[in-house]
Amino acid sequence: MKRRVGILISGRGSNMVALAEAARDPAYPAAIGVVIANDPTAAGLALAAARGIPTRTIPHRAFGRDRAAHEAAIDAALAAEEIEVVCLAGYMRLLTPFLVGRYAGRMLNIHPSLLPVFPGLNTHARALAAGVKFHGCTVHLVTEAMDEGPILAQAAVPVRPDDDEASLASRVLAEEHRLYTAALARFLSGDAGRAPTTALHNPLPDLLAAP
Ligand code: GRF
Numbered sequence: 001m002k003r004r005v006g007i008l009i010s011g012r013g014s015n016m017v018a019l020a021e022a023a024r025d026p027a028y029p030a031a032i033g034v035v036i037a038n039d040p041t042a043a044g045l046a047l048a049a050a051r052g053i054p055t056r057t058i059p060h061r062a063f064g065r066d067r068a069a070h071e072a073a074i075d076a077a078l079a080a081e082e083i084e085v086v087c088l089a090g091y092m093r094l095l096t097p098f099l100v101g102r103y104a105g106r107m108l109n110i111h112p113s114l115l116p117v118f119p120g121l122n123t124h125a126r127a128l129a130a131g132v133k134f135h136g137c138t139v140h141l142v143t144e145a146m147d148e149g150p151i152l153a154q155a156a157v158p159v160r161p162d163d164d165e166a167s168l169a170s171r172v173l174a175e176e177h178r179l180y181t182a183a184l185a186r187f188l189s190g191d192a193g194r195a196p197t198t199a200l201h202n203p204l205p206d207l208l209a210a211p
Pocket of ligand 1: 011016091111176
């Protein structure tokens with residue numbers, strides 16, 4: 001039986017679309033019950049609606065500094081759709097202990113770096129500046145500390161000598177879409193605890209093919 005998953009977005013929504021497309025498969029263990037955006041201009045809202053997914057816009061600006069009230073509204077929207085598991089997908093607001101606590105152990109995030117390196121923003125530029133040879137993405141459980149929860153899955157990509165921020169970001173993003181769909185499926189199937197860190201994608205063939 002499919003589990004009901006809610007997705008929180010702030011913008012483009014390509015990871016949300018990847019999850020929504022995977023969920024069309026009757027064998028995939030998630031049904032996307034709602035997509036919630038904190039930004040009314042988030043492009044992902046239309047992409048979710050076009051797929052028949054209920055959408056809610058809960059603008060943080062409407063709540064001023066009252067983060068608790070904003071999160072209470074999100075919590076109510078998730079509860080109204082009987083959501084069991086929450087996926088953050090490019091959700092650009094820090095959550096307070098309230099919402100994190102409500103979904104403890106059942107809220108996932110995707111981050112565009114191989115955590116614990118490069119938490120926070122501008123990960124691709126920072127990876128290039130640091131001269132790392134591998135970069136990638138991480139799916140982790142959300143805890144109160146930003147980008148620090150237990151790692152569920154990671155995928156690595158080689159950094160090429162001619163990479164710029166855009167080329168590296170796009171190669172990582174393709175891996176994000178694969179990783180998030182695979183990691184959510186495994187999480188819902190109850191296998192997540194067995195292998196806390198697993199590279200689902202072997203980067204070696206890419207590396208050998210790189211110029
Ligand atoms: C992704 O790179 C994700 O890892 C990060 O924000 C970006 C969101 O992209 N947290 P999208 O909205 O899923 O296209």
